[in-house]
Amino acid sequence: MPTFKLDDIEIPFEKGETIIQAAHRQGIEIPHYCWHPGLSVAANCRMCLVEIEPGPGQRAMMLDVLKWDAAKNDYVVDRKPKLQPACQQMAAEGMVVRSENSHFVKDARAHVQEFLLVNHPVDCPICDQAGECRLQDYYLSEQHTPKRMLDEPVHKPKATVFGDTIVYDAERCIACTRCIRVCDELVGDHMLDLRERGNRFEVVVAPGRKLEGDYTLMTEHVCPVGALTSSHFRFKARVWTLKEIPSICPGCATGCNMYIDVDLRELRAYRNRPRDNEHVNKFWMCDDGMMTYLRESEGRVLKASVRKESSREETTVEAALERAASGLKGVQKGWLAVLLSAQASTEDNFVMVEFARQLGAPLYLSAKGPWKGDEILRNVDQNPNRAGAVAVANNAKVGSLKDLLHAISAGQVQAVVGLGTDIDADAESLAVLSRVSEVVLIAAHDGPLAARASVLLPAASTFEVTGSFMNVKGIAQEFRKALPPKGDAVPAWDLVARLGRAMELDLKYRKFKEVRAALAVLTPAANPERVPAADAPSTPPAAPTTPSTATNP
Amino acid sequence: MEPVDLDFEEADLELPSEPMTLLMGPSHPAMHGTIRMVLKLDGETVQDVDIQPGYLHRGFEKMSERGTWSQVFPYTDRLNYVSPLLNNVGYALAVEKLLGIEVPRKGQIFRVILGELSRIADHLTGNGAIAMELGAFTPFLWFLKAREWIYEACEEQTGARLTHSFFRIGGAAFPPTEKLQSQIRSILPRVLEVIAEGESLLLKNRIFLDRTQGVGILTKEHALGMGASGPVLRSAGIDYDVRKDKPYLTYGECDFDVPVGEDGDTYDRFMVRSEEMRQSCRIIEQSLDLMKKIAPGSPEDAVSITDPRIVLPPKEKVYSTIEGTIAHFKLIMEGINVPPGEVYGYTEAGNGELGFLLVSRGGGNPWRVRVRGPCFFSLQAAHDMIRGKMLADIIPTFGSINMIGGECDR
Numbered sequence: 001m002p003t004f005k006l007d008d009i010e011i012p013f014e015k016g017e018t019i020i021q022a023a024h025r026q027g028i029e030i031p032h033y034c035w036h037p038g039l040s041v042a043a044n045c046r047m048c049l050v051e052i053e054p055g056p057g058q059r060a061m062m063l064d065v066l067k068w069d070a071a072k073n074d075y076v077v078d079r080k081p082k083l084q085p086a087c088q089q090m091a092a093e094g095m096v097v098r099s100e101n102s103h104f105v106k107d108a109r110a111h112v113q114e115f116l117l118v119n120h121p122v123d124c125p126i127c128d129q130a131g132e133c134r135l136q137d138y139y140l141s142e143q144h145t146p147k148r149m150l151d152e153p154v155h156k157p158k159a160t161v162f163g164d165t166i167v168y169d170a171e172r173c174i175a176c177t178r179c180i181r182v183c184d185e186l187v188g189d190h191m192l193d194l195r196e197r198g199n200r201f202e203v204v205v206a207p208g209r210k211l212e213g214d215y216t217l218m219t220e221h222v223c224p225v226g227a228l229t230s231s232h233f234r235f236k237a238r239v240w241t242l243k244e245i246p247s248i249c250p251g252c253a254t255g256c257n258m259y260i261d262v263d264l265r266e267l268r269a270y271r272n273r274p275r276d277n278e279h280v281n282k283f284w285m286c287d288d289g290m291m292t293y294l295r296e297s298e299g300r301v302l303k304a305s306v307r308k309e310s311s312r313e314e315t316t317v318e319a320a321l322e323r324a325a326s327g328l329k330g331v332q333k334g335w336l337a338v339l340l341s342a343q344a345s346t347e348d349n350f351v352m353v354e355f356a357r358q359l360g361a362p363l364y365l366s367a368k369g370p371w372k373g374d375e376i377l378r379n380v381d382q383n384p385n386r387a388g389a390v391a392v393a394n395n396a397k398v399g400s401l402k403d404l405l406h407a408i409s410a411g412q413v414q415a416v417v418g419l420g421t422d423i424d425a426d427a428e429s430l431a432v433l434s435r436v437s438e439v440v441l442i443a444a445h446d447g448p449l450a451a452r453a454s455v456l457l458p459a460a461s462t463f464e465v466t467g468s469f470m471n472v473k474g475i476a477q478e479f480r481k482a483l484p485p486k487g488d489a490v491p492a493w494d495l496v497a498r499l500g501r502a503m504e505l506d507l508k509y510r511k512f513k514e515v516r517a518a519l520a521v522l523t524p525a526a527n528p529e530r531v532p533a534a535d536a537p538s539t540p541p542a543a544p545t546t547p548s549t550a551t552n553p
Numbered sequence: 554m555e556p557v558d559l560d561f562e563e564a565d566l567e568l569p570s571e572p573m574t575l576l577m578g579p580s581h582p583a584m585h586g587t588i589r590m591v592l593k594l595d596g597e598t599v600q601d602v603d604i605q606p607g608y609l610h611r612g613f614e615k616m617s618e619r620g621t622w623s624q625v626f627p628y629t630d631r632l633n634y635v636s637p638l639l640n641n642v643g644y645a646l647a648v649e650k651l652l653g654i655e656v657p658r659k660g661q662i663f664r665v666i667l668g669e670l671s672r673i674a675d676h677l678t679g680n681g682a683i684a685m686e687l688g689a690f691t692p693f694l695w696f697l698k699a700r701e702w703i704y705e706a707c708e709e710q711t712g713a714r715l716t717h718s719f720f721r722i723g724g725a726a727f728p729p730t731e732k733l734q735s736q737i738r739s740i741l742p743r744v745l746e747v748i749a750e751g752e753s754l755l756l757k758n759r760i761f762l763d764r765t766q767g768v769g770i771l772t773k774e775h776a777l778g779m780g781a782s783g784p785v786l787r788s789a790g791i792d793y794d795v796r797k798d799k800p801y802l803t804y805g806e807c808d809f810d811v812p813v814g815e816d817g818d819t820y821d822r823f824m825v826r827s828e829e830m831r832q833s834c835r836i837i838e839q840s841l842d843l844m845k846k847i848a849p850g851s852p853e854d855a856v857s858i859t860d861p862r863i864v865l866p867p868k869e870k871v872y873s874t875i876e877g878t879i880a881h882f883k884l885i886m887e888g889i890n891v892p893p894g895e896v897y898g899y900t901e902a903g904n905g906e907l908g909f910l911l912v913s914r915g916g917g918n919p920w921r922v923r924v925r926g927p928c929f930f931s932l933q934a935a936h937d938m939i940r941g942k943m944l945a946d947i948i949p950t951f952g953s954i955n956m957i958g959g960e961c962d963r
Binding site: 117121123124147240 | 861862874875877883886
């Protein structure tokens with residue numbers, strides 16, 4: 001692989017890569033605003049300027065400049081090299097690039113940063129971006145001089161509503177055009193554009209339109225400053241109080257990697273953010289996926305309940321498990337059906353398959369019906385784990401919910417034990433379930449099936465447990481526990497194992513890692529790679545390099 | 554007790570006794586807050602003593618790891634709480650050493666002045682306590698009266714009497730007020746007068762002399778072996794003062810003497826502290842002159858550096874400019890980004906060498922803050938000063954070590 005030198009570090013690159021791309025891959029960030037690894041190069045922020053040494057035999061392109069000389073109290077003639085934007089300059093073999101080592105570069109960045117802050121409002125205390133804002137980071141690392149312009153800054157529209165999800169503040173905007181490029185390049189719909197020039201510029205929505213579609217929140221996600229804010233997250237939380245938990249979007253079969261940002265004091269999820277994964281979602285997520293943090297806590301099953309004649313009675317999990325076990329014990333072998341769930345994790349389904357195998361029960365799968373997919377990320381199948389549920393069945397036949405209803409109509413099923421309450425059939429057809437003596441359901445969310453359950457057990461949602469999904473491409477991916485289970489909920493695999501033990505089956509699983517270990521042996525393909533917890537450092541912190549000195553301060 | 558054999562002549566009998574165990578403290582007024590001594594007494598003679606500190610342990614070092622570098626200052630106030638400004642200075646200098654920065658000259662002189670005022674307050678309290686513990690309550694009250702003047706001067710400068718949290722990484726919270734010169738110059742002669750008055754009551758007093766001279770002797774070797782420093786070490790005859798031997802701030806420019814004792818007894822410790830107060834007054838006088846010589850408006854005429862990565866911007870800039878807001882936000886929320894490294898910064902505090910071993914792994918929080926509290930090491934030497942002496946001698950001897958719980962137990 002060819003290499004170039006960046007501040008005395010050898011950086012390998014592939015042909016056609018820019019300096020900033022190659023450095024980014026090596027974990028070296030050259031300061032930038034407008035460049036984004038997933039978008040085209042705009043080279044308009046000028047923050048990533050670097051000095052490139054002339055090649056052998058070439059002359060450096062030098063510019064005549066006037067430089068302030070404090071001693072003479074006047075400008076003096078000076079020369080400086082022509083700097084190049086690292087985001088646009090292709091890397092070349094043997095190139096020598098200076099970034100942090102060049103005072104010309106440091107000067108240029110300080111001046112760029114100073115210009116960006118000239119008209120910036122004093123908004124940090126009320127800005128959602130504060131704490132993860134590049135203007136803040138680069139002020140301290142690149143500029144660190146006080147304000148010199150004492151005139152009134154230019155005022156522009158604040159809190160412009162772009163659409164249902166995005167609110168725009170023109171005063172905070174730095175015209176990097178990332179949001180415009182997201183609309184153009186990710187969605188292919190030119191909804192946003194830049195109006196005016198100089199310090200009057202403003203991002204505007206195309207006339208007669210509003211910012212709409214399935215990827216509007218990505219415009220906010222790429223905004224390096226606080227110009228675009230999400231109307232859901234706006235003024236809700238301060239980012240430094242949030243802890244990021246690596247997770248997988250439960251919204252559809254694509255399995256986008258994401259972070260859940262959780263406030264550990266309130267034990268509440270405040271937002272989702274895409275987690276970069278070039279094999280799955282690259283840098284992006286759809287709006288529905290971004291909003292799964294709200295859906296997660298809505299319509300939850302929080303208490304165990306049993307049906308008594310026509311009414312439903314809440315009870316403890318233990319009592320409900322006992323009731324379910326005694327009801328199922330009377331069912332003859334072969335007359336029990338087991339329902340897996342395409343919404344539940346691979347581990348939950350795995351224990352359920354084990355349960356079914358020991359009872360010789362046929363497998364069926366509950367799932368949500370199809371939704372609107374697209375060519376970008378959204379899969380038509382809105383179930384995150386259909387592939388995982390089928391994989392753990394290990395070649396056993398897995399019927400659909402419709403097949404189960406047919407079997408019930410045909411009088412082949414006396415009782416059903418199932419995960420989840422979702423259906424991909426029409427609600428009327430569920431009436432046949434009344435012919436079944438016992439319907440035991442383990443579910444996190446209330447759904448159409450829940451009303452038919454004779455025993456309903458509360459399961460933890462996918463935000464509340466560590467587990468895994470297998471996406472439509474067959475990639476098994478782990479998500480980690482972000483919140484404690486709500487109400488009486490416990491992990492579904494635990495409920496299945498306890499039910500099995502109450503029915504005197506051999507289901508020994510008491511710890512999650514036992515389930516994982518068994519899964520790794522029986523269905524290695526469905527066993528995901530572990531993702532590191534957010535607080536665990538990927539590499540141990542470097543040992544102090546400066547030797548201890550014993551000279552006096 | 555052994556039965557008395559009636560056949561013996563009464564004159565042959567010694568009073569039979571077993572060593573008695575006596576628990577002294579931690580809640581004993583003479584135990585300076587919270588120290589427990591387990592004494593083994595033979596009559597009134599101390600056969601053995603086990604000194605048990607730790608009752609004031611608050612986890613200073615661990616707490617420091619949780620906050621930002623700047624948030625350690627209030628904790629340092631509570632180390633030796635009789636001279637908090639000296640602790641502030643010690644910690645600030647250690648972090649500045651790690652950052653590789655130096656405070657402008659005026660700030661350095663300001664640190665010397667307030668630090669030396671604190672030292673006088675510290676020694677007044679320590680010497681007053683020795684006298685009080687021997688029954689001489691008047692000098693103690695006089696010394697505290699003088700300490701009050703110093704506290705008033707400190708309050709004028711820092712806004713607080715005791716827990717100042719005044720110095721900052723890179724400087725001080727505020728520049729000196731207009732009263733600095735006049736107020737301090739007016740109190741110094743009065744403080745010196747009080748010290749002389751107090752001594753006049755004690756140094757010709759038979760009881761005071763008998764109970765301090767030749768009592769609680771600490772030999773040179775033992776003092777060195779135990780790592781003692783400050784007045785305790787100097788009273789044993791070793792001429793080591795960080796201000797003189799490894800000058801920091803503007804101490805190198807000041808003309809002052811380091812008093813050294815001969816016998817290492819309680820009397821010498823009292824006298825060393827007394828003399829140090831007089832020397833501190835000299836340092837303050839000279840420093841006030843040095844400060845006057847600084848040309849107004851010159852780069853030297855500032856108490857803090859202006860780098861927004863280290864020092865908070867002025868409040869009016871925080872409220873009116875985005876640059877100020879950002880700097881303030883980053884320093885408060887994330888802390889000063891101290892480069893990775895390890896440093897030992899040490900200064901002469903009231904009780905001796907106050908050391909801060911700081912380890913940074915980058916970022917806004919200290920990775921490790923280790924404090925060398927000087928009186929912990931003096932306390933180590935206390936066993937041998939007490940052992941073999943009378944029970945009543947423990948109190949002035951222990952008082953003369955000037956053990957401060959906050960600094961010893963941390």
